[in-house]
Amino acid sequence: MKLGMPGMVLRSAAKKPATRRFPAEIRPAYSATRGHVAMDIAKCNFCTLCQLRCPTGAIVVNKQEKTWQIDRMRCILCTACVGACTRKCPTMETSYAPPVGERRESLVRFTQAAVPGTSPAGEAGRA
Amino acid sequence: MGTRTVIPFGPQHPVLPEPVHLDLVMEDEKIVEAIPSLGYVHRGLEKLAAKKDFNDMVFVSERICGICSFIHSMAYSTAIENIMKVEVPERAQYLRVMWAEMSRVHSHLLWLGLAADALGYESLFMHSWRVREKVLDVIEETSGGRVIFGTCKIGGVRRDVDAATLDKTLKMFDDIEVECQEIVHVFAGDPSVHKRVAGVGILSKDDAYALGAVGPVLRASGVTWDARKLGYAAYGKLEWEPVVETGCDVPARVLVRAKEIFQSIGLIRQAIKKMPKGPVEVRVTGNPNGETIMRVEQPRGELVYHIQANGTKNLARFRVRTPTFANIPPLVKMLPGCELADVPIIVLSIDPCISCTER
Numbered sequence: 001m002k003l004g005m006p007g008m009v010l011r012s013a014a015k016k017p018a019t020r021r022f023p024a025e026i027r028p029a030y031s032a033t034r035g036h037v038a039m040d041i042a043k044c045n046f047c048t049l050c051q052l053r054c055p056t057g058a059i060v061v062n063k064q065e066k067t068w069q070i071d072r073m074r075c076i077l078c079t080a081c082v083g084a085c086t087r088k089c090p091t092m093e094t095s096y097a098p099p100v101g102e103r104r105e106s107l108v109r110f111t112q113a114a115v116p117g118t119s120p121a122g123e124a125g126r127a
Numbered sequence: 128m129g130t131r132t133v134i135p136f137g138p139q140h141p142v143l144p145e146p147v148h149l150d151l152v153m154e155d156e157k158i159v160e161a162i163p164s165l166g167y168v169h170r171g172l173e174k175l176a177a178k179k180d181f182n183d184m185v186f187v188s189e190r191i192c193g194i195c196s197f198i199h200s201m202a203y204s205t206a207i208e209n210i211m212k213v214e215v216p217e218r219a220q221y222l223r224v225m226w227a228e229m230s231r232v233h234s235h236l237l238w239l240g241l242a243a244d245a246l247g248y249e250s251l252f253m254h255s256w257r258v259r260e261k262v263l264d265v266i267e268e269t270s271g272g273r274v275i276f277g278t279c280k281i282g283g284v285r286r287d288v289d290a291a292t293l294d295k296t297l298k299m300f301d302d303i304e305v306e307c308q309e310i311v312h313v314f315a316g317d318p319s320v321h322k323r324v325a326g327v328g329i330l331s332k333d334d335a336y337a338l339g340a341v342g343p344v345l346r347a348s349g350v351t352w353d354a355r356k357l358g359y360a361a362y363g364k365l366e367w368e369p370v371v372e373t374g375c376d377v378p379a380r381v382l383v384r385a386k387e388i389f390q391s392i393g394l395i396r397q398a399i400k401k402m403p404k405g406p407v408e409v410r411v412t413g414n415p416n417g418e419t420i421m422r423v424e425q426p427r428g429e430l431v432y433h434i435q436a437n438g439t440k441n442l443a444r445f446r447v448r449t450p451t452f453a454n455i456p457p458l459v460k461m462l463p464g465c466e467l468a469d470v471p472i473i474v475l476s477i478d479p480c481i482s483c484t485e486r
Contacts, residue, residue, distance in 0.1 A: 004316060005313050005317060008254060008313070009250065012254075018257045030267055030268040032268055032269065032271040032292075033267055034272055034277065055182075055186050056186075077272070077277065078277050079271075079277070092271075
């Protein structure tokens with residue numbers, strides 16, 4: 001249908017807006033969407049493979065302290081860590097990480113409980 | 128001869144999303160000479176190649192440009208694959224074509240919107256970007272990112288797309304094509320657009336060829352040349368012809384880009400229909416050793432990658448010649464003789480991407 005601009009304008013006037021009323025109306029994420037890297041710390045054996053593969057150096061693994069830390073501001077969501085892990089600990093979630101007010105708030109540290117399995121989700125906290 | 132005045136244009140200007148500076152030497156309202164200066168957003172990405180692992184450089188090369196990101200990573204990966212003599216699986220080749228053409232559709236819609244904005248046609252700008260949003264949704268659904276695809280890697284692509292998503296992509300592009308037809312109809316037929324740009328920014332065929340214009344600027348001056356005809360990725364196996372216009376002015380460039388949207392949608396359809404089943408990546412081991420030049424067609428024109436590798440994990444030399452850089456001499460040729468009021472649309476008609484140019 002080629003009515004030119006008047007046609008487009010008339011149709012737009014009759015239709016509801018092309019934009020969504022965010023945050024009242026949220027588009028569901030696609031299954032492929034790269035939102036943020038989540039970590040299942042209970043399964044981790046601190047092999048540091050993810051740290052080695054990370055192109056931006058966003059991941060810091062500490063074997064002694066049993067911590068796994070990610071800098072969300074450095075992370076470029078390339079899924080290199082997800083592909084590298086043999087135990088499938090880091091996973092790509094479809095939701096975006098919450099915004100941060102300060103640079104240091106983007107550091108998220110996961111600590112493994114002393115006996116693996118007692119705290120399956122691990123403890124996530126701002127570093 | 129009247130008094131000559133120099134008017135600075137840019138680096139901050141409402142029509143320019145990125146900083147480029149032009150010193151316009153004026154005689155009354157006419158431009159006599161235009162002197163460009165660049166270098167406001169240099170990021171040193173070529174030097175970074177000497178520090179980064181060559182596998183990680185795919186991510187850096189993808190970030191050279193925010194619009195044709197996938198084509199940069201594809202050019203880089205293909206160049207390294209050529210040095211290492213890696214045979215990329217066929218499905219990955221077709222997926223690369225599909226994503227490259229998606230980024231072309233969204234880039235051209237973005238440009239059409241910007242052009243409409245530069246003409247003062249605000250509603251047309253909004254409609255162009257409304258349709259572009261749908262293309263971005265398809266890109267997100269297939270690759271996971273909206274602008275940075277992050278799917279290309281040396282040896283293939285990082286993720287496969289299942290049949291259901293490919294079917295949905297085809298349907299989405301049917302809708303997008305109908306909406307693009309309406310928008311292009313306004314660009315091609317609207318008298319106010321026509322009166323504003325007809326005969327503006329003339330670049331003759333000989334000048335375009337001699338000054339090394341690339342992409343839609345070259346094709347709008349009547350030269351049949353499209354780097355995709357070199358047949359990289361799966362382009363050699365698809366049926367298509369370069370879009371050529373002979374108007375040599377701004378509306379011709381608008382038309383070339385508008386027609387390329389439909390050509391790209393056609394190529395996406397062909398790529399999806401001809402896509403064979405199979406693996407999408409091969410394992411690449413070792414380091415590259417050798418030198419290569421890779422030429423690919425970006426939405427803005429021909430992109431050249433020169434890579435020198437010395438057998439270590441870092442590249443010895445990484446050089447990128449982006450299409451905007453090649454299109455600046457033709458731009459400087461187009462401007463003399465024009466009115467000052469026409470400068471924004473003429474500068475925009477080469478689709479300047481300055482961050483690309485300065486890397």
